[in-house]
Amino acid sequence: MSILVVAEHDNATVKGATLNTIAAAQKIGGEITLLVAGQGCADAAAAAAKIAGVAKVLVADNTAYAHQLAENIGLLVAELGKGYQYVLTPATSNGKNFMPRVAALLDVGQISEIIEVVSPDTFKRPIYAGNIIATVQSSDTIKVITVRTTGFDPVAAEGGSAAIEAVAVAKDAGVSSFVKEELAKSDRPELTAANIVVSGGRGMQNGDNFKLLYTLADKLGAAVGASRAAVDAGFVPNDMQVGQTGKIVAPDLYIAVGISGAIQHLAGMKDSKTIVAINKDPDAPIFQVADYGLVADLFEAVPELEKSI
Amino acid sequence: MKILVTVKRVVDYNVKVRPKSDGTGVDLNNVKMSINPFCEIAVEEAVRLKEKGIATEIVVVSVGDKSSQEQIRTALALGGDRGILVESGEELQPLAIAKLLKAVVDKEQPQLVILGKQSIDGDNNQTGQMLAALTGYAQGTFASELTVAGDKASVMREVDGGMQTLDLKLPLIVTTDLRLNEPRYASLPNIMKAKKKQLDVVTPADLGVDITGRVKTLKVEPPAERKAGIKVKTVAELVEKLKNEAKVI
Ligand SMILES: Cc1cc2nc3c(=O)[nH]c(=O)nc-3n(C[C@H](O)[C@H](O)[C@H](O)COP(=O)(O)OP(=O)(O)OC[C@H]3O[C@@H](n4cnc5c(N)ncnc54)[C@H](O)[C@@H]3O)c2cc1C
Ligand SMILES: Nc1ncnc2c1ncn2[C@@H]1O[C@H](COP(=O)(O)O)[C@@H](O)[C@H]1O
Numbered sequence: 001m002s003i004l005v006v007a008e009h010d011n012a013t014v015k016g017a018t019l020n021t022i023a024a025a026q027k028i029g030g031e032i033t034l035l036v037a038g039q040g041c042a043d044a045a046a047a048a049a050k051i052a053g054v055a056k057v058l059v060a061d062n063t064a065y066a067h068q069l070a071e072n073i074g075l076l077v078a079e080l081g082k083g084y085q086y087v088l089t090p091a092t093s094n095g096k097n098f099m100p101r102v103a104a105l106l107d108v109g110q111i112s113e114i115i116e117v118v119s120p121d122t123f124k125r126p127i128y129a130g131n132i133i134a135t136v137q138s139s140d141t142i143k144v145i146t147v148r149t150t151g152f153d154p155v156a157a158e159g160g161s162a163a164i165e166a167v168a169v170a171k172d173a174g175v176s177s178f179v180k181e182e183l184a185k186s187d188r189p190e191l192t193a194a195n196i197v198v199s200g201g202r203g204m205q206n207g208d209n210f211k212l213l214y215t216l217a218d219k220l221g222a223a224v225g226a227s228r229a230a231v232d233a234g235f236v237p238n239d240m241q242v243g244q245t246g247k248i249v250a251p252d253l254y255i256a257v258g259i260s261g262a263i264q265h266l267a268g269m270k271d272s273k274t275i276v277a278i279n280k281d282p283d284a285p286i287f288q289v290a291d292y293g294l295v296a297d298l299f300e301a302v303p304e305l306e307k308s309i
Numbered sequence: 310m311k312i313l314v315t316v317k318r319v320v321d322y323n324v325k326v327r328p329k330s331d332g333t334g335v336d337l338n339n340v341k342m343s344i345n346p347f348c349e350i351a352v353e354e355a356v357r358l359k360e361k362g363i364a365t366e367i368v369v370v371s372v373g374d375k376s377s378q379e380q381i382r383t384a385l386a387l388g389g390d391r392g393i394l395v396e397s398g399e400e401l402q403p404l405a406i407a408k409l410l411k412a413v414v415d416k417e418q419p420q421l422v423i424l425g426k427q428s429i430d431g432d433n434n435q436t437g438q439m440l441a442a443l444t445g446y447a448q449g450t451f452a453s454e455l456t457v458a459g460d461k462a463s464v465m466r467e468v469d470g471g472m473q474t475l476d477l478k479l480p481l482i483v484t485t486d487l488r489l490n491e492p493r494y495a496s497l498p499n500i501m502k503a504k505k506k507q508l509d510v511v512t513p514a515d516l517g518v519d520i521t522g523r524v525k526t527l528k529v530e531p532p533a534e535r536k537a538g539i540k541v542k543t544v545a546e547l548v549e550k551l552k553n554e555a556k557v558i
Contacts, residue, residue, distance in 0.1 A: 069475070070438065070448055093469040097450050100403070100438035109404050109524040112433050122527065127432050128326050132335055135527045175447035175478045179463065183470040192469075196557070220558060228487060238453070238467045238488065245347075245427060245487060247469070253557040263325055270535065274555040276547065282540075291538040292550055304544040309558055 001030025001120065005054075006077055006089040006099075009036055009044040014051065016193050017090035019154035022053055024147045025088050026155065027117035031055045034162070035080065037073055039066035049164050052156040060167040067178035068094050074101030075171035081106060081142060091146035091248075099146050108140040115151030129244040129267035149192065150250035150271055184239050188214075191240065194223035196253045199242055199269070200235070201227035203258020203279065203298055207235040212299075213257060216306040225249065225269075227259045243268035258298050261286025278302065310457075312355045312364045313419040315410065316348040316384045318377045319430045332528040335430075344380045347425025349387075350485040353492040354455060355423055356388030363457050364421075366390050370413055372406050374398045378508060386495035386503035394510045402522040403431075405513075407439035412516035414444055419480065421462070426451050426484040437484035447477040451486040 003025045008015040018034070025032050032053055036045045037060040045059040058080065064072040081087040081102055089095040091113045103110035115133075116124035122137045123145070191197060198217045200210055210224070217224045225242040226235065242249055244267035254272035259265060261277070261284055269275070270289050277290035278301050287293040294301055320326055321341040329336045344352075358364040369389035371377040374396065381392035395409045414422060424437040441448035449455070449464030453472065456463045457479075466473045467486045495503075513520045541547045551558045 067473075070450070071441075074438075074442055093451060093467070096434050097438065097448075100435040101442035101448075103435070104404060104407060104439035104442035107404075109402050109522060110433075110435050110439075111524060112435060126532065127529075128320070128335065128430055129432070130532055131326055132328055132529050133532050134529045137525045137527050138523060139525070140523045173445070173447070175445075177476045179474040179476050181468075181470075181474070182472045232488065237471060238486075239469060239471050244429070244432070253551070253555070264322070270532075274551070274557050275535075275538070276551070287538075287540070289535050289538075291535075291555065292547055293538060293540045294544065294547055295540065296544075301544055305547065308544060308548050 001028060001086065002084045003028060003030050003032050003086040003088060004081055004084040005032055005034050006087065007034050007036045007048055008090050008092055008094060009038060009041065011038045011041040012043045014044055014047045016154060017092050017149045019051065019157060020149035020152045021088050021090045021147045022051060022155045023152040024114065024117060026053055028086060028120050033058060035060065037065040037076055039063055045164055049162040050158050050160050052159040054160050054162040057162045057164045058167045059164060060169060062170045064170055064172040069176045069178065070098040070101055071173035071176050072171050073098045074105060075173060076169055077102045078105035079169055079171065080167065084142065086143045086145065088145045088147055091148050095146050099144060103144040106142050106144065108142050108144055109138065110144045111136060111138060112146050113148040114145055115148050129263050130270065131263065148248060150248055184237055188217060189221065189223045191223045191225050191247050192249055195251050196220045196222035197225050197249050197251045198222050198255045198257065199225035199227065199259060200230055200257050201259030202229040202233065204230060204235055210236055212302045216302060219306055219309060227265050256286050257302060259286055260284050261289065310364050310421065311366045311368065311417065311419040312358060313368050313370060313414065313417055313422045314351045314355045314384065314389065315424045316352065316369055316371045316380045317345040317428050318342050318371065318373050318380045319345045319428055322346055322429055328529045328531055332530055335529060344383055345425050345428050347427055347485050349492040350489050351423040351425055352384045352387050352389060353490045354485060357490065358457065359388065368393060368417055368419065370395065370410065372397065372401060372409050381508060382503050383495060385506045386500040387493065391507040394508065395513065395516065396510050397513055397520065399520065401520055402524055403433050403435035404439055405520040405522055407436050407443055408518045409513055409516055410440050411443040412518050421457065421479065421481050421483065423483045423485065426486055437482050441482040446480050446482050448482045449475060449477050450484045452483050453486050453488050455483055455489065
């Protein structure tokens with residue numbers, strides 16, 4: 001079997017999500033080629049070549065791929081993908097953006113956000129906000145798949161020594177251009193990669209109060225997340241939203257503070273190993289998934305928790 | 310400028326669905342059905358563009374069985390001008406839906422198509438991007454802000470790291486994220502008026518589209534249950550459990 005994995009990277013380094021995706025590819029079985037498409041991405045390609053289990057690295061270094069514009073990357077990956085039986089990428093906002101274009105250009109279906117490889121043509125994926133797990137089988141000759149990273153333990157970032165090959169294909173659809181990006185800067189770990197996540201909801205009341213969670217998080221080496229309600233209310237930026245339509249996390253410890261536990265929020269965190277809920281309402285649905293529930297006013301409990309660890 | 314908006318009929322977001330006991334599908338007996346929330350946001354955005362004088366006509370499209378007329382009527386009550394139902398009783402996959410929408414786009418020639426980013430039943434997040442690839446149009450997915458000016462649009466997108474802004478040529482495919490707008494409610498008079506608006510019904514065969522899917526659902530099941538947890542009485546007890554029982558701090 002031949003598998004093309006499209007790497008998630010920032011031109012300098014390969015993002016962790018790529019390692020989980022390669023793990024999924026290994027479960028399918030076959031020779032794995034990793035594509036690094038970007039601009040000035042030689043460092044990312046060099047890092048890619050070291051990843052365990054990668055047979056070959058393709059590098060498409062071109063201005064057209066500078067900002068991962070879906071129209072251009074889609075054309076490139078569809079062109080290269082013709083030579084493979086599988087095309088995989090992580091289900092990040094970037095992967096979700098370009099991958100369906102690849103599937104449509106290849107005239108095949110896409111299987112979104114797999115969490116398990118049952119056999120080379122059969123996969124499990126959550127639907128209905130994770131309330132249902134579907135087992136799906138694809139008869140397409142090229143299987144286009146996005147991978148939910150929490151479903152697969154990452155392969156080692158070191159240990160491989162793949163050959164690097166340049167790809168000369170330059171595809172510029174000429175319909176889109178990058179203007180700007182406002183990326184959240186934080187010294188805390190990335191939400192989707194952190195071992196501990198502390199999340200706040202509407203119960204936090206305002207953005208200022210999130211400082212309570214930041215202090216706690218820094219003590220724990222944790223990332224900070226939020227519910228949709230907290231983001232919609234403007235307490236915190238959108239990149240912190242955990243849930244069905246936000247980020248999917250599965251840390252060792254998830255602490256939900258002032259979050260009621262709507263199904264859309266649970267969809268993003270209920271695979272965490274240990275869940276703690278702090279909520280003043282003893283009937284809040286979050287307690288149904290919490291390993292440890294504390295019925296308390298968060299404004300008393302959180303500072304106390306921070307002091308006692 | 311003509312805008313096409315898509316609406317999908319889905320199980321209401323408040324409903325917690327269960328698999329049928331034989332695992333062949335999801336139990337949809339007597340559950341409340343609604344417009345997919347992201348499609349509601351799409352309709353609202355189109356209506357706002359019309360109110361600003363940028364859009365002249367809003368065509369609402371749904372692919373589904375007869376009952377999807379209900380969701381089209383709701384969208385017409387919210388400000389859509391006319392509706393098209395592509396009627397099919399089968400459960401269609403995103404690629405087939407994108408091909409049907411492409412056929413409608415070829416006929417209607419809109420400058421802008423607004424879809425939701427994701428169906429909350431299938432959680433696919435595919436149709437808009439596939440439609441964009443099939444038409445060769447640019448795409449502004451997960452849109453948080455949309456500004457149309459002349460033959461271009463600027464789209465601010467929600468991405469994993471924060472926000473990204475793109476300049477995109479028309480005709481354009483946009484998919485909505487949660488914070489693009491807050492949809493209005495339909496007023497009673499508008500619901501009455503919507504009943505008289507034009508609603509055409511076509512079939513996939515009329516559009517000449519092959520709708521066979523190549524991804525088959527073998528079974529559906531509930532997710533693994535979490536084992537019941539406990540309530541702790543104090544912060545001190547919580548810390549003790551996290552240290553000694555869960556061993557996570
Ligand atoms: C299409 C769609 C997609 C969605 N996607 C997502 C998603 O990805 N992620 C997501 O999170 N939501 C999502 N939602 C929204 C979801 O349905 C809920 O509305 C949201 O999760 C509620 O957020 P919350 O728990 O912070 O707020 P609330 O439900 O208002 O809960 C606040 C909680 O705080 C508690 N509280 C208040 N004050 C205190 C205090 N002083 N001390 C302790 N506890 C306190 C209250 O008891 C309450 O339980 C989506 C909804 C839709 C329709
Ligand atoms: N059957 C359908 N009828 C109309 N629009 C649809 C249909 N299926 C998907 N869409 C549109 O495509 C968006 C994304 O759907 P999906 O790719 O299934 O997650 C939805 O929010 C709708 O706007």
